[in-house]
Amino acid sequence: MSIVQYLTEEHRRCDEVYAQAEQAVLDEDWDRANRLFKEFKEKTLLHFRKEEDILFPEFEEKTGIVMGPTQVMRHEHAQAKDLLEKLEKALETKNKEEFLSAGESLMILIQQHNMKEEQILYPMSDQHLSSEEMVEKMSALGEV
Amino acid sequence: MIPRGLSLLQAPPFSVIARFFITFPLFGVLSSILAFSYLIKEPFNLPALVHTFTLGLMASVMLGALFQMLPVVAGAVIENPLPKAEISHLSLVLGTLLLIFGFLSGQSLALWGSLLLLAGGLYFTAFLMFFKLIKLKSYTPTSKGMKFALGLFTVGISCGVLMVLSLLGTVNLNYGFFLNAHISFLLFGWVCLLIASVAFQVIEMFFVTPPYPKNFSNLFPLATTFFVLLNTFFESFFTKILISLLFLSFAVLTIERLLKRRRKIPDPLISLWYLGMGFLLMAMILYPFTDKYEIFLLFLLLFGNFALSVIMAMSYRIIPFLVWFHLSAEGSEAPTMYEIIKPSWIWFNYRVHLIASFLSVISFILEYKILWLFALAFYTFSFLLLFTGLLKGCLKYFKKPHRQSVSLQR
Numbered sequence: 279m280s281i282v283q284y285l286t287e288e289h290r291r292c293d294e295v296y297a298q299a300e301q302a303v304l305d306e307d308w309d310r311a312n313r314l315f316k317e318f319k320e321k322t323l324l325h326f327r328k329e330e331d332i333l334f335p336e337f338e339e340k341t342g343i344v345m346g347p348t349q350v351m352r353h354e355h356a357q358a359k360d361l362l363e364k365l366e367k368a369l370e371t372k373n374k375e376e377f378l379s380a381g382e383s384l385m386i387l388i389q390q391h392n393m394k395e396e397q398i399l400y401p402m403s404d405q406h407l408s409s410e411e412m413v414e415k416m417s418a419l420g421e422v
Numbered sequence: 423m424i425p426r427g428l429s430l431l432q433a434p435p436f437s438v439i440a441r442f443f444i445t446f447p448l449f450g451v452l453s454s455i456l457a458f459s460y461l462i463k464e465p466f467n468l469p470a471l472v473h474t475f476t477l478g479l480m481a482s483v484m485l486g487a488l489f490q491m492l493p494v495v496a497g498a499v500i501e502n503p504l505p506k507a508e509i510s511h512l513s514l515v516l517g518t519l520l521l522i523f524g525f526l527s528g529q530s531l532a533l534w535g536s537l538l539l540l541a542g543g544l545y546f547t548a549f550l551m552f553f554k555l556i557k558l559k560s561y562t563p564t565s566k567g568m569k570f571a572l573g574l575f576t577v578g579i580s581c582g583v584l585m586v587l588s589l590l591g592t593v594n595l596n597y598g599f600f601l602n603a604h605i606s607f608l609l610f611g612w613v614c615l616l617i618a619s620v621a622f623q624v625i626e627m628f629f630v631t632p633p634y635p636k637n638f639s640n641l642f643p644l645a646t647t648f649f650v651l652l653n654t655f656f657e658s659f660f661t662k663i664l665i666s667l668l669f670l671s672f673a674v675l676t677i678e679r680l681l682k683r684r685r686k687i688p689d690p691l692i693s694l695w696y697l698g699m700g701f702l703l704m705a706m707i708l709y710p711f712t713d714k715y716e717i718f719l720l721f722l723l724l725f726g727n728f729a730l731s732v733i734m735a736m737s738y739r740i741i742p743f744l745v746w747f748h749l750s751a752e753g754s755e756a757p758t759m760y761e762i763i764k765p766s767w768i769w770f771n772y773r774v775h776l777i778a779s780f781l782s783v784i785s786f787i788l789e790y791k792i793l794w795l796f797a798l799a800f801y802t803f804s805f806l807l808l809f810t811g812l813l814k815g816c817l818k819y820f821k822k823p824h825r826q827s828v829s830l831q832r
Binding site (some may be wrong): 381 | 494495561562599628629630657684686739747751758760
C-alpha cells in the first residue's frame with residue numbers, strides 16, 4: 279500500500295467520525311457527542327503522531343529539507359490541537375454554538391492541511407521513501 | 423526532484439486575497455446600477471453590463487482565489503506575491519471601469535486605455551499562474567483543471583482583445599466567430615471549468631461527501647477543452663448539446679454528492695451551492711437554443727446567477743477561514759469562523775440573493791418593468807450585504823496588531 283493511500287484513508291475515517299460528533303452536538307445528544315468527539319480526537323492525534331514521529335523525520339532525512347513543508351505541517355498540527363481543546367471546552371459546557379463555530383475552523387484547517395499533504399507531501403514521500411516500510415512502521419503505532 | 427511549490431511556508435499574505443474580495447461586490451452594485459439606468463433610459467448596452475459582471479466581479483474573485491489556492495492545491499508558489507497581486511488587481515479594476523465607460527460612451531481613447539490595462543494585467547496574471555502550474559506534475563483533477571482553465575482563459579481574453587481592436591477599426595475579423603469563441607472559452611473553459619475543478623476538491627472535503635467519479639473528474643478538463651474547441655470551429659446545435667450534457671452531468675453529480683453529505687449541519691453555503699447548481703441546470707438546458715436572442719439573454723441571466731451563488735458560497739468560507747488562519751498563525755487571539763462572519767448574516771444574505779435571483783428570472787419571463795425594479799433593488803441590497811460582510815471579516819484581521827517575525831507571511 280502507498281503512503282498516499284494509507285494516510286488519505288485515515289483522513290477520511292477522521293472526517294467520518296467528526297461528522298457524526300457534529301451531528302450529535304446538533305441533536306444536543308451530549309453523551310453521544312462526548313463519546314464520538316473523544317474517538318475523533320484520539321484518531322486525529324494518533325494520525326498526527328504517525329506523521330510527526332515517523333513520516334516527517336524520514337522525509338527530512340532523505341530529502342534534506344528540514345525547515346520546509348514538514349515544519350508547516352507541524353505548525354498546523356499545533357493549530358489543530360488548540361482548536362481540539364476549544365471544542366473539548368465547548369462540550370464540557372454544552373455550548374452548541376461555540377462547538378460548531380470552533381468546529382468549522384477546525385474542519386477547514388484540517389481539510390486544507392489534508393489537501394497539501396495528499397497532493398504534495400504524501401506523493402513526494404512515496405517517491406523518496408520505501409512506501410511499504412513506512413506504512414508498516416506507522417501501522418505499528420495503531421490503527422486510526 | 424522536490425518542486426519549489428513544496429515550500430508551503432510561502433502562503434500568500436492575507437492582503438493579496440482580501441483586495442480582490444473587497445472590491446468584487448462593488449462591481450455587483452455597479453452592474454445593478456447600470457441595469458437600473460437601462461430600465462429608466464434605453465438603449466440597453468449588453469456588453470457594458472456583462473463585462474461589469476464578468477470582469478469586475480467574476481474574474482476578480484476567481485483570480486484572487488487562485489492566488490490563495492495555487493500553493494495549497496497545486497503546490498505552485500508565486501514568489502513575492504504582493505506586488506504581483508497589486509498589478510493584477512489594479513489593472514483589472516481600472517481596466518474594467520474604462521472598458522465600461524468605453525462601451526457606454528463609444529470613446530476610442532477609453533477603449534484603448536482599457537485594452538492596455540486589461541490585456542496587460544490579465545495576460546500578466548494568467549501567464550504567471552499558468553507557467554507556475556505547467557512546470558509541476560498535476561496530482562489531482564483540481565490542479566489539472568486549473569491549468570486548463572488558465573490556458574483557455576488566455577485564449578478567451580485574446581478573442582476579446584481582437585474584438586475590441588475590431589471595434590476600434592484596427593483589425594478586420596469575422597466578429598460572429600470571435601464572439602462565439604469569446605463566450606465559449608470564457609464561460610465554459612474558464613468559469614465553468616474552474617468552478618468544477620475547485621468543486622472536485624472542496625465539495626468532498628468541506629461537506630464530507632462521497633468523491634466525484636474518478637474518470638469523470640480526471641477527464642473533465644480535457645473534455646471541456648475538446649468540446650469548447652469543437653463548438654468554436656464547428657458551432658452547431660450538436661456541439662452545444664455536448665457542452666450542455668457535460669455541465670448538466672457536473673451539476674447533477676454535485677447535487678447528488680451534496681444530498682449524500684455526512685455533515686448535516688444547516689449551512690447557508692450548502693444552500694448557495696444547491697441554488698448555484700439549480701441555475702446551472704437551467705442555463706445548460708437552454709444553451710443549445712441560444713441562437714434566439716431572447717433565449718441567449720435568459721441563458722446569460724441564469725448563468726450569472728449560477729456563478730454568483732457559487733462565488734458567494736466560496737467567499738463566505740474563504741475570508742473567515744483566512745482571517746482565522748493568519749491570526750492564529752501569528753499567535754494572536756484568533757476569533758473562530760462564526761465570530762468573524764456570523765452565520766445569521768450569511769443566511770440573511772442568502773435569502774436576499776435568493777429573492778433577487780428568482781425575481782430577475784420571473785421579471786425576464788413576464789417582462790414586467792416594476793418586477794425588474796424590485797429584482798434590482800434586491801440584487802443591490804444583496805451585493806451591499808456581501809460587501810459589508812466580507813469587509814467586516816477582513817477588518818477583523820487588519821485591525822489587530824501584527825507581529826513581524828512569524829513563520830507564515832501576512
